[in-house]
Amino acid sequence: MDRPAVKVFHYKDKEQSSNLLLQLNRLRQDNILTDVSLSSDYVEIPCHRNVLASSSPYFKAMFCHNFKERQQTKIELKGVASTILSSIVDYVYTGLISISIDIVLPLMQAASMLQYGRLFEACSSFLQEQLSPDNCLSMIRLSEILNCNSLRDKAKEMAMKSFSDVSVSEDLCELSLPELMGYLEDDGLCAEEEQVFETLVFWIHHDPLSRRGAISDLFKKVRLRHIHPTYLFQFIANDPLIQSSSLCTELIESVRRLMFSVSSKCIGDTDFKPLWVAPRRYSYHDIMVVVGGRKNSEQTSREALVFDEKSKKWEFLTKLPIRLYKASYVALHSVLYVIGGLTTETKYSQASTSVYTLSLKTNQWRTVEPMLEPRFAHQSVSYLHFIFVLGGLGPDSRLTGSVERYNSMFNQWEAMAPMPEAVLYPAVAATNQRIYVFGGQDAMQNPVRIIQVYHIARNMWSKMENRTVKNVSAPAAIVDDKIYIIGGYTRRMIAYDTKANKFIKCANLKERRMHHSATVLNNNIYVAGGRHINGHDVIEDLDNFDCYDPKTDTWTSKGTLPYKLFDHGSLTLTHVSQTWAKS
Known part of the structure; x- marks a missing residue:
């Protein structure tokens, strides 16, 4: 057993x-x-x-x-x-x-x-x-x-993340030159470039006799490309420390030549090139802002919304001071501009010349120099330190082809060469020293099948007919030298390859869409709101929020806006911290 x-x-x-x-x-x-x-x-x-x-x-x-x-x-x-x-x-x-x-x-x-x-x-x-x-x-x-x-690692992490506070502490003044250089050249430093400059000046002034000679080495750590031109040319350029260094003044002059040449290829001498092409720091991240428009088919909205791709949440910013119908919206140097529009809060609505700006850093609306001409239903686009305003409707609601340019360095507007053909609601984008105006409609509301190209440095226009172009009320967005024209009374999206001078067909939208907005966030195109024509040929407002990936040529839904919206603006602003000033 x-x-x-x-x-x-x-x-x-x-x-x-x-x-x-x-x-x-x-x-x-x-x-x-x-x-x-x-x-x-x-x-x-x-x-x-x-x-x-x-x-x-x-x-x-x-x-x-x-x-x-x-x-x-x-x-x-x-x-x-x-x-x-x-x-x-x-x-x-x-x-x-x-x-x-x-x-x-x-x-x-x-x-x-x-x-x-x-x-x-x-x-x-x-x-x-x-x-x-x-x-x-x-x-x-x-x-x-x-x-x-x-x-050490935890303290260094705090010093990097809280550099704005650390930079004004007495302990910073005790850093050696190599230690300070280590912070200023670090891609992970959480600070705006203006703050980087102010920090090195603060450090030098603590012991000017022995540290004054370090100005040129320290100044090379400031990423001049990411500094607002007004601050660079009016404040930094006039600083006595900068003026005492021939190398520093040469660097600023190289930037000035680049800005005034209106050419991203005119970088100048080889010593300047690596400084100009230095990437933005890791602590900067892009945030999408949606502003203005017609809300829930009711009155013009004063709301400004911010969407953070990391948190996938919408939050409200400070409201626009006034309601502006069919204003234009553009971002320049991480500042949001709301330009012109039709004022609707008075007994008689009228076209405006006003320009309102909003920075995420302050979350406060300010005004800058008004436009030369009042207009609404116009287009705006930024390039280098300029904003170009094109066409639209004037005070008498007549279609205009006039163009004016805002110089952010001097807070000035000037008239430029008018468009060859005045059009309403075209798709507009700026790249490689040119502004491209695709399609739109004429004064009789007929679609216009032309491409108008403005050469920025020469202040000259050219135009060409193209049967592929038939968009009205469609936004444009640029990714990798391609201009994407998204919808416009159609489901179609096409990409114009500026180098090859040809159109490429892309994946269609889910519905016929117009009066929507688009912006580029982390190399993807985000499309928000608008209106669409349903199966019964009825126009409906949308709160859709969709994303297009150019690499895979696919669309995905990212949820919805807090409300239905059209004729609004979507813009990408760069911000240095994870939060913005609360209203």
């Missing part, structure tokens, strides 16, 4: 180890079986060698190898205060210790010396909780003295 299987019970006493340590601690407190004393400041603490050797590589080496302490019954530990040593011994026997700001540094030093790694990291965690923009630079120095990587 087979023997029955032998059952085995694997027992684990979960309290054994903790009870054993507890009993050892009682033996220590009663000085029973203790065989060594740790001494500091004439205070002796009796312990068990085997417990110390089991808890620390430091004591294991001391008691298990041929060191003289192996034979001694009293070990004097120099450089460790008796109170700190007593706390560490209590920790060894109980696993418990109280860390406060008064003892954390000597405790950390002793833990490092005696090789209690987990206690050392516990002290580091405590210091990390005390980090603030005011002390993070001091913590970095401390972490280097203590050789604590975890504290």
